[in-house]
Amino acid sequence: MTLHRTINLDLDSPLLRVEALTKLYGARIGCADVSFDLYPGEVLGIVGESGSGKSTLLSCLAGHLACDEGRVLYRNRDVVTLSEPERRLLSRTEWAFVHQNPRDGLRMGVSAGGNVGERLMAVGARNYAAIRASATDWLGRVEIAAERIDDRPRQFSGGMQQRLQIARNLVTSPRLVFMDEPTGGLDVSVQARLLDLLRSLVRDMGLSVIIVTHDLAVARLLADRLMVMKDGRVIEQGLTDQVLDDPQHAYTQLLVSSVLQV
Amino acid sequence: MSEAAYNFAYLDEATKRMIRRALLKGLAIPGYQVPFASREMPMPYGWGTGGVQVTAACLTPEDCLKVIDQGADDTTNAVSIRKFFERTAGVATSEHTAAASVIQTRHRIPEQALTERQILVYQVPIPEPLRFLEPRESETRKMHALEEYGLMHVKLYEDIARHGAIATSYAYPVRVEGRYVMDPSPIPKFDNPKLGGMAAIQLFGAGREQRIYAVPPYTRVVSLDFEDHPFEASKAAHDCDLCGAAHSYLDEVITDDKGGRMFVCSDTDFCAMRRAEGHVGRLSPKGAAA
Numbered sequence: 001m002t003l004h005r006t007i008n009l010d011l012d013s014p015l016l017r018v019e020a021l022t023k024l025y026g027a028r029i030g031c032a033d034v035s036f037d038l039y040p041g042e043v044l045g046i047v048g049e050s051g052s053g054k055s056t057l058l059s060c061l062a063g064h065l066a067c068d069e070g071r072v073l074y075r076n077r078d079v080v081t082l083s084e085p086e087r088r089l090l091s092r093t094e095w096a097f098v099h100q101n102p103r104d105g106l107r108m109g110v111s112a113g114g115n116v117g118e119r120l121m122a123v124g125a126r127n128y129a130a131i132r133a134s135a136t137d138w139l140g141r142v143e144i145a146a147e148r149i150d151d152r153p154r155q156f157s158g159g160m161q162q163r164l165q166i167a168r169n170l171v172t173s174p175r176l177v178f179m180d181e182p183t184g185g186l187d188v189s190v191q192a193r194l195l196d197l198l199r200s201l202v203r204d205m206g207l208s209v210i211i212v213t214h215d216l217a218v219a220r221l222l223a224d225r226l227m228v229m230k231d232g233r234v235i236e237q238g239l240t241d242q243v244l245d246d247p248q249h250a251y252t253q254l255l256v257s258s259v260l261q262v
Numbered sequence: 263m264s265e266a267a268y269n270f271a272y273l274d275e276a277t278k279r280m281i282r283r284a285l286l287k288g289l290a291i292p293g294y295q296v297p298f299a300s301r302e303m304p305m306p307y308g309w310g311t312g313g314v315q316v317t318a319a320c321l322t323p324e325d326c327l328k329v330i331d332q333g334a335d336d337t338t339n340a341v342s343i344r345k346f347f348e349r350t351a352g353v354a355t356s357e358h359t360a361a362a363s364v365i366q367t368r369h370r371i372p373e374q375a376l377t378e379r380q381i382l383v384y385q386v387p388i389p390e391p392l393r394f395l396e397p398r399e400s401e402t403r404k405m406h407a408l409e410e411y412g413l414m415h416v417k418l419y420e421d422i423a424r425h426g427a428i429a430t431s432y433a434y435p436v437r438v439e440g441r442y443v444m445d446p447s448p449i450p451k452f453d454n455p456k457l458g459g460m461a462a463i464q465l466f467g468a469g470r471e472q473r474i475y476a477v478p479p480y481t482r483v484v485s486l487d488f489e490d491h492p493f494e495a496s497k498a499a500h501d502c503d504l505c506g507a508a509h510s511y512l513d514e515v516i517t518d519d520k521g522g523r524m525f526v527c528s529d530t531d532f533c534a535m536r537r538a539e540g541h542v543g544r545l546s547p548k549g550a551a552a
Contacts, residue, residue: 085408107395107416111423114416121419122412128422128488150423 015040015208021070023060029232030056043209045223053232054212062097062178063087092122096169100181102161106153113149119172138167159190179211195221228252271318271351281319288476293438295389300472311469313385317366326354328362333370333528357531371453373510373532376462384447386468391435391445411443437484452497452511458483500525503545505536
C-alpha cells in the first residue's frame, strides 16, 4: 500500500465533519439536518432515489452550492465560510470532483494529455516533459493506451471518458474525492471495470471518498459506510453490509428489495 | 452635415472623458481589462473601432498621428483611419515613426524603438486571452481576479503536443508586471520582447468587446512558456530583399506563379528609411546606391 502523502494524516480525527447541514430551495427542502464524520481512507456511500437530496448534499459539501445552515469542517477548517480563492485552491489540490457526465468534468476541446496536465499546470508545473510524463503515467493507471494521449476526449468511448476524468482528478493526489454517480450511463461490463479500477485506486492512494449513487451494487462494492437519504433527510446510516443485509428503516427495506435479481 | 459639425476628433467631450477614465484605470492596473462604453463608430467592427476611440481620446491639436496596418502605412485600414482623423481632428499626420506622437497600430510594433514622448495604440479584436479555452465571461473574470492562469499553459501544452513546439505565432499571451495575463493583440510573437520595458505608453482598445487595457512605460512584460520549451521570438529566416535588414519582421510576397517569392520588411517606414540610407537587398534595382 503506497500513500502519496506529504503531510502526516492523523488517522484518528475526521477529515471531514458535517454538522446539521441544511439546504433549502425556497420552501422546499434540498437536504436537511445532515451530520456525519468522514475519516481518512474511508469511503462513504450516499444512496437514495432520484430527488432524495443526494446530489444537493454533494454540491454543498464540495462548495458548488452555498448551504443555508450547518457547518462543513475539512481538517478543522470551516469550508462554508472559506473565502472563494481558498476554496478554489482546495478544490484543485486536496479535493477532486468526478461528475456523472464526463463532459461536465473534462475539457472536450483539449487532448487527453492536456486534460490530465491541467491540474498540474494550475498548481504551477511549468516543465513540459514532466507534465507529459505524469499524464502518460496516469493514462496508464486508468488503462488508457499511451498513444491516445494526444486524442481529444470526443474520440473516446463513454467508459474511457469517465476513466480520463478520474485520471484528471487524481493526478495531483487529492485526499478527498467527491463522486456523483461515476458509473451512471455506462453499460454493466464497462461499469464493472471502472469499479475495479476505482477500488484499487482508492486503496492504493488511501483516498477518502464520498460517492453518491442510486445503484446499490456500486455502493456495496466501493463503500465502507452507507447513508440512506429520503426527502432530503438521512434516514439510516451504518456499515454497508449492515445496512444492505439488515435494513432497519422501512424505506431502506423497500430500496434493498427493489434491486432486480438475475 | 459638414465636418465642422463634429467635435474635435469625432467623439464628443463626455465620451472622451469616459474613455480617458478607462485609460487611466488601465494604466494604474497594467494588463487589467477595463470595461468601457464603446461607441458606434463610422466604420465596421474589426476595422479598429476600439483603437480609433482610444486615439480620439488621446489626440490633441498639436499631435502628429501615424497609422499602421500590418506594418504598412499605405494599406486600406491605415489610409482610411488616417484620413478619418485628418478630417475630424485636422491633426498633422506622418508615415515616419520618429515624427509621430500618437501611433495607432494593427498587428505590429514599429521596428524603430519608441520614445517617452510617444503613445502606441493597438487595435484589439479579442481582448480575453482565455476566451477560446473558457467560454464563460463570468469564469474568465474570476480566473483573472484569482490569478488562476494554469489554463493558459494548457493551450501552450496543446501546441507542443500537436506541433512539437509552441506554434502560437501571433497574439502570444504575456504576463504583465507579474500579475495579469494579457493578449497583446494579434502582433507576431517576434514583437513580444518589445512590449516589455518600452519607453512609450501602450494602450489597447477593443471596440466590439468594449474593453480597454494598458501597459505603462518601462513595465515588465513576460511571454509565457515552459522551462523546457522557452519562448522564442521567431521570424522568417531571410534578409529583407529590398533593404537587406536581417533583424526586422518580414512579409513573404509571392511574385509569380512559378514559386517566385520575396521577403520584405513588414514595417514599410523602416524599410524606406534604410533604403534612403543606402542599404540594399537581394532584389534592389541595379545601380541603386551601394
